[in-house]
Amino acid sequence: MKKVGFFGGKFLPLHQGHVYAIIKASTRVDELYVVLSHSAKRDRELCEASKFPYIPSRIRLRWLSQLTKDMKHVKVIEVEDHDGDEDYDWSKGASQIKAAIGKNIDVVFSSEVNYDSIFKDLYPKATHMLIDKNRDLVPISATEIREKGVFQNWQYIPEVARPFFVKKVVILGTESCGKSTLTKNLALMYNTTFVSEYGRELCEELGGCDGIMLDEDYPLIAYGHKVKEYEAIKQANKLVFIDTEAAVTQFYSELYNQKTQRVLDEVAKIQQYDLCLFLEPDVKWVDDGLRVHGEQQVREENNQRLKMILNQCGIEYVSISGTYQERLEKAIELIRERFEI
Secondary structure, rough: OOOOEEEEEEOOOOOOOOHHHHHHHHOOOOOEEEEEEOOOHHHHHHHOOOOOOOOHHHHHHHHHHHHHHHHOEEEEEEEEEEOOOOOOHHHHHHHHHHHHHHHOOOOEOOOOOOHHHHHHHHOOOOEEEOOOOOOOOOOHHHHHHHHHHHHHHHHHHOOOOOOOOOOOEEEEEOOOOOOHHHHHHHHHHOEEEEOHHHHHHHHHOOOOOOOHHHHHHHHHHHHHHHHHHHHHHHHOOOOOEEEOOOOHEEEHHHHHHOOOHHHHHHHHHHOOEEEEEOOOOOOOOOOOOOOOOOHHHHHHHHHHHHHHHHHHHHOEEEEEEEHHHHOOOOOOHHHHHOOOO
């Protein structure tokens, strides 16, 4: 007869202690259920108390699914209630877990000695098995992460969960204002990934932009850029730096093809960045073979039009001007203030 067990929690957030416990538990039973127990009310209370970002249950369920996808005898399920932290009904919760599993439970796994009497009462036919109860092997708890922050405990955040916490910094501006250089330099300084401007890469393939761009190129640019962002975020170290985004693509659609594309506005409105740095065109214009708008008056006009598009899309940004050195220093200062890196 198969031995059935379960390991439950809020996974707020998922950490390496949970990972160790799940793997360890999976070797002790024939069938393991990983139970996400969540309540929007209770979870929000916990997060607000420690100034930690609330993580929707769907995100946590996704983490657990990704983590266990190759463990054929491990099943991830969720149990929802609407109680707060103070009035959580353990008996009702146990009934929900039993109903969701639908089988006799032989082992209940946890890392909490204090749960022993509770589990004996709620699961009288099951054995309570403790895993790393003193946290000697993985010295971390979700409470500590919520109190001290994810970045202070980055080594304990599993790879599947890290993308949720990565801070996205996008560099905006018209041509020849130092976006590419600043993006790459910041990525090198913070030892992380970056996303180059996909539209520029396409123009390089075509041999230029002015006069040969097609209307259908711009949605392709926006889509290709988002795919590159997705891949860079998966590999990022706390931060990811991004050269331009959909509103800038809209700007170039207007500039080169005199066409405003609704699809680009929609992408721009749903994208989410944690910090937008707008580089003013007050550095020397450099002709790199692709740029064609070098007159300062034209640069200023383009600059104002891009700001107008950003405002229409509801994108908040911080303007940066000055020398390349001043821009770099200002960017570092803003990152430090915003993210406590």
